[in-house]
Amino acid sequence: MFTLSDIRAEFDRLDAISGLNTKNVKIRISTRMTQTLGVCRSRTNRETKHIEIVDVAIADYLCRYGTAEEFLDTVRHEYAHLYNIVHDGVRCGHDARWKQTARWLGATPARVANYHDLLERARRGGAIPEKNKGGQLKKKDAIQVPRESAEVFRQICRLAAQGVSVGEFLLGKVLIEGGLGVIPAPEEGWTWIERAARHGEPRAIEWMQRKENAYAK
DSSP, X not given: OOXXXXXXXXXXXXXXXXXXXXXTSOEEEESSOOSOSEEEEEXXXXXXXOEEEEEEEEEHHHHHHOXXXXXXXXXXXXXXXXXXXXXIOSOOTTSHHHHHHHHHTTOOSSOOOOHHHHHHHHHHTTOOOOBOTTSOBOOOOOOOOOHHHHHHHHHHHHHHHTTOHHHHHHHHHHHHHOBTTBOOOHHHHHHHHHXXXXXXXXXXXXXXXXXXXXXHO
16 A cells, blocks of 8 residues: 555655655545546636646555556656646646656656556455445555655755765665665666766665676576
C-alpha cells in the first residue's frame, strides 16, 4: 500500500529535477475518486488572474492495489500538470507541451493503469475494500515517514540537483536500496551513481566497479 509519505517523497525527488518547491502544495489520497487515478486541481485568482494550485489527489484504489509502476507514473503524471501550471502559467490538458513535460519527468503520456483493472485485481485477490453507507471506500490511515527522514531526503535531493557528487551518490543509493520513505527505483538510482562516479565520488566509483565485475561473471 502506498501512502501520502510515498507521494510526498516522489514530489521531493521531482522538485530536485524541476527546480520547483512543492512543499506547500496540498496532497491527499481520495476515497471518492472512482473513474480517475489522479487529479491536479487548480483555480484562477479573480484579482491577479493567475492560475493557482488547489491540491493534488491520488485515488485510494491506486494506492492500495496499484503496482509501483502504476503508482509512480500517476504521481508523475499529476506533477507534470502542476509543473505546467506553476512554471508555465497555463493549463495544458494533455497537449504536446504536457506530454513533453511528462516524458521529461519520467511519466508515460499514455495511461499505464485504469480504475477497472485495479478493481478486478482487488476482486481476484479477495480484497474488495469496505464501503461506507454512501458507497464510497473507507479511508485508511496512512503510515507516516518520520519528519527527520523526509528532511534528510530533501537535503540529498538538493545536493544532487546542484551537482554535488556526494549528494548524487546518496540519492542513487537511496533509490536503489529504498529507505527514507522512498520507493526503490534501481534503474534511476544507477543513473545517479554513474553521474557521481563521473564526478569523482570514491564510493560511487567502487559501486560501479562492483556492478561491472558482477556483469563480467
